[in-house]
Amino acid sequence: MFRTLRRALCVAAALLLPLAGVQSARADVATEAAGGGYWHTSGRQILDAAGQPVRIAGINWFGFETANHVVHGLWARDYKSMIDQMKSLGYNTIRMPYSDDILKPGTMPDSINTDGKNADLRGLTSLQVLDRIVAYAGQSGLKIVLDRHRPDSAGQSALWYTASVPESTWITNLKALATRYKGNSTVVGIDLHNEPHDPACWGCGDTSRDWRLAAQRAGNAVLSANPELLVMVEGVQSHNGVNGWWGGNLMGVAQYPVQLDVPDRLVYSAHDYATSVAQQSWFSDPSFPANMPGIWDKYWGYIFKQNIAPVWLGEFGTTLQPSVDQKWLAELVKYLRSTSTYGGDSFHWTFWSWNPNSGDTGGILKDDWQTVDTAKDAYLASVKAPGFDAGGPGPGPGGPGDGTPACTAAYTVSSDWGGGFNAEVKVTNAGTLPLKSWKVSWTWSGSQKVTSMWNASHTQSGATVTAVNAAHNGSVPAGGSASFGLGGAPGGGAVPSVSCTAT
Numbered sequence: 001m002f003r004t005l006r007r008a009l010c011v012a013a014a015l016l017l018p019l020a021g022v023q024s025a026r027a028d029v030a031t032e033a034a035g036g037g038y039w040h041t042s043g044r045q046i047l048d049a050a051g052q053p054v055r056i057a058g059i060n061w062f063g064f065e066t067a068n069h070v071v072h073g074l075w076a077r078d079y080k081s082m083i084d085q086m087k088s089l090g091y092n093t094i095r096m097p098y099s100d101d102i103l104k105p106g107t108m109p110d111s112i113n114t115d116g117k118n119a120d121l122r123g124l125t126s127l128q129v130l131d132r133i134v135a136y137a138g139q140s141g142l143k144i145v146l147d148r149h150r151p152d153s154a155g156q157s158a159l160w161y162t163a164s165v166p167e168s169t170w171i172t173n174l175k176a177l178a179t180r181y182k183g184n185s186t187v188v189g190i191d192l193h194n195e196p197h198d199p200a201c202w203g204c205g206d207t208s209r210d211w212r213l214a215a216q217r218a219g220n221a222v223l224s225a226n227p228e229l230l231v232m233v234e235g236v237q238s239h240n241g242v243n244g245w246w247g248g249n250l251m252g253v254a255q256y257p258v259q260l261d262v263p264d265r266l267v268y269s270a271h272d273y274a275t276s277v278a279q280q281s282w283f284s285d286p287s288f289p290a291n292m293p294g295i296w297d298k299y300w301g302y303i304f305k306q307n308i309a310p311v312w313l314g315e316f317g318t319t320l321q322p323s324v325d326q327k328w329l330a331e332l333v334k335y336l337r338s339t340s341t342y343g344g345d346s347f348h349w350t351f352w353s354w355n356p357n358s359g360d361t362g363g364i365l366k367d368d369w370q371t372v373d374t375a376k377d378a379y380l381a382s383v384k385a386p387g388f389d390a391g392g393p394g395p396g397p398g399g400p401g402d403g404t405p406a407c408t409a410a411y412t413v414s415s416d417w418g419g420g421f422n423a424e425v426k427v428t429n430a431g432t433l434p435l436k437s438w439k440v441s442w443t444w445s446g447s448q449k450v451t452s453m454w455n456a457s458h459t460q461s462g463a464t465v466t467a468v469n470a471a472h473n474g475s476v477p478a479g480g481s482a483s484f485g486l487g488g489a490p491g492g493g494a495v496p497s498v499s500c501t502a503t
Contacts, residue, residue: 034048034052034344035054035143035389036048036389036477039054039188039230040230041230041266041267041309042264043307044309045310045345048388049185052344053343054344054385055343055346056092056093056145056312056350056385057090057339057348057380057384058092058093058095058143058349059095059351060354061082061086061096062354062355062358063097064099065150065153066153067153068111069126070126071133073355073369074112074113075113077369077370081117083136086354089377090384090385091351092142092384092386093142093145094137094144094354096130096144096146096147097149098146098148099148099150100148100150100165103176106125107125107127109121109124122454123415124424125414131426132455132483134181135482138186138390138480139390139472142387143186144186144187144188145187145189145191145230146177146189146190148192151165152164158199159200160192160193174192175224175225178223178225182228183480185479187229189229190231191269191314192233192234193211194247195246196235196236196246196247197236197237197238198237202235202236202250202252212233212256215233215258216260219231219265220260223262223265227265230265230267231265231266232268232269232312234247234248234269234270234314235253235269235271244280244299247270247314247315248271248299249299250268250311253303253308266309267310267312268309269311269313269314270300270311270312270313271316272296272316272332273315274318274324274329275324275328276319276320288327290331292328296335310348311347313336314349315350316329316352317351317362318361320362320373320379333379333382340382344385364377389477390477404431405502406430406502407476409425409427409500410498412424413495419489420451420491421488422486422488424484425486426481426483427469428480429478431478434476435474435476437475438474439466439500439501440499441465441501442496442498442499443464443465443497444463445494445496446493447463448463449488449489450465451488453467453485454484455469455483455484456469456484458486
């Protein structure tokens with residue numbers, strides 16, 4: 001069972017924090033697709049590069065944080081078909097949990113079926129598989145939020161560091177991911193650490209335990225590598241003697257807000273669950289479920305209602321079996337504000353989870369990894385939101401190829417065993433216009449021959465290879481990227497110079 005580590009403490013009585021009266025006018029839903037480029041915040045809203053409000057309405061797809069070192073379910077299905085299904089159901093963002101293990105050189109994924117499905121993932125490292133998922137999600141109009149879920153695959157940690165994964169490693173790896181996807185606005189943000197809990201504190205000033213101070217250090221490090229990213233900061237478990245869900249207590253923000261060096265990049269994130277995860281005192285209150293909006297206001301909702309910053313409910317879920325859980329979810333969805341009424345002036349959310357193998361919540365998919373739990377999915381209908389423009393230009397100053405399509409390519413050898421090798425080529429849109437197609441060429445210095453290629457087709461004349469995009473990855477938005485892979489023989493050759501031509 002996946003989430004057996006989750007627990008929660010009973011909540012001590014506490015006065016509600018004062019809430020500002022925020023008048024909410026009906027939002028006009030934009031007729032053209034929002035979400036282009038990188039995002040930023042304005043008060044409690046998230047805006048796209050053009051200043052249009054957007055709403056994260058997504059799903060958690062876990063696995064990169066486990067010993068499989070890759071999203072789960074690839075033993076049953078092709079990753080593209082699952083992303084297509086997410087989009088068809090109306091989810092527009094994927095929260096992608098990972099552990100620092102995937103950033104160790106040579107970490108390979110486990111339990112991927114590449115026989116007739118996921119063929120383009122064969123031989124790739126975990127990070128290279130993540131690249132493929134990011135690329136396809138972006139082409140499909142979905143966004144990605146990377147979630148540092150665990151220091152290693154062994155389990156969640158109360159603090160952001162452990163004896164084997166110090167804070168320095170945490171920050172180095174956050175910066176590495178921010179750099180890896182710099183210029184690719186499919187990755188819109190990073191959730192710095194999943195579910196800080198006791199002894200983590202907020203505002204206590206002890207640098208070994210004060211999550212707020214650690215989040216500032218890490219958030220500023222991320223923004224030093226890529227100042228365009230959103231920085232997602234979860235809560236803690238306890239504040240001033242009031243306990244709640246792990247990561248779900250943001251009461252300390254009122255007195256000790258997170259302060260980042262780059263303005264308008266901060267999003268606060270809470271988690272909230274039902275009785276299938278753990279009992280809480282409010283579930284047995286005689287006024288339940290009418291008491292729940294006040295509970296949510298106290299822990300995290302006040303941040304939105306007082307226009308302090310956007311609030312993202314990064315995890316919430318239930319098996320939906322007990323009737324109390326059904327009432328809880330119905331009340332929570334109402335609290336999150338319907339998209340038809342409020343548009344992007346709403347709470348953001350990613351449901352836990354896509355996976356059916358979450359032991360105490362189950363998933364949107366049933367155990368066959370194909371069939372949708374339509375009852376569970378239907379609860380979320382009113383808070384789903386439109387997908388995003390997959391082909392619009394990104395923000396920022398013009399680069400090479402202003403006014404004409406332009407691309408660059410980078411060739412990396414992922415493995416070499418002497419008799420053969422695998423390589424990956426990443427194509428990046430280096431101009432301001434979306435690409436319709438691309439072509440990459442190189443000339444090897446030795447006798448290498450292409451033995452296989454995925455996500456592109458090729459011709460080879462002597463030592464010169466020309467690769468052309470596949471049907472699904474020729475369209476690349478400005479600032480975006482696509483990748484293809486190849487196998488060749490013999491190994492031991494030098495990395496060639498590559499050229500890229502775009503139309």
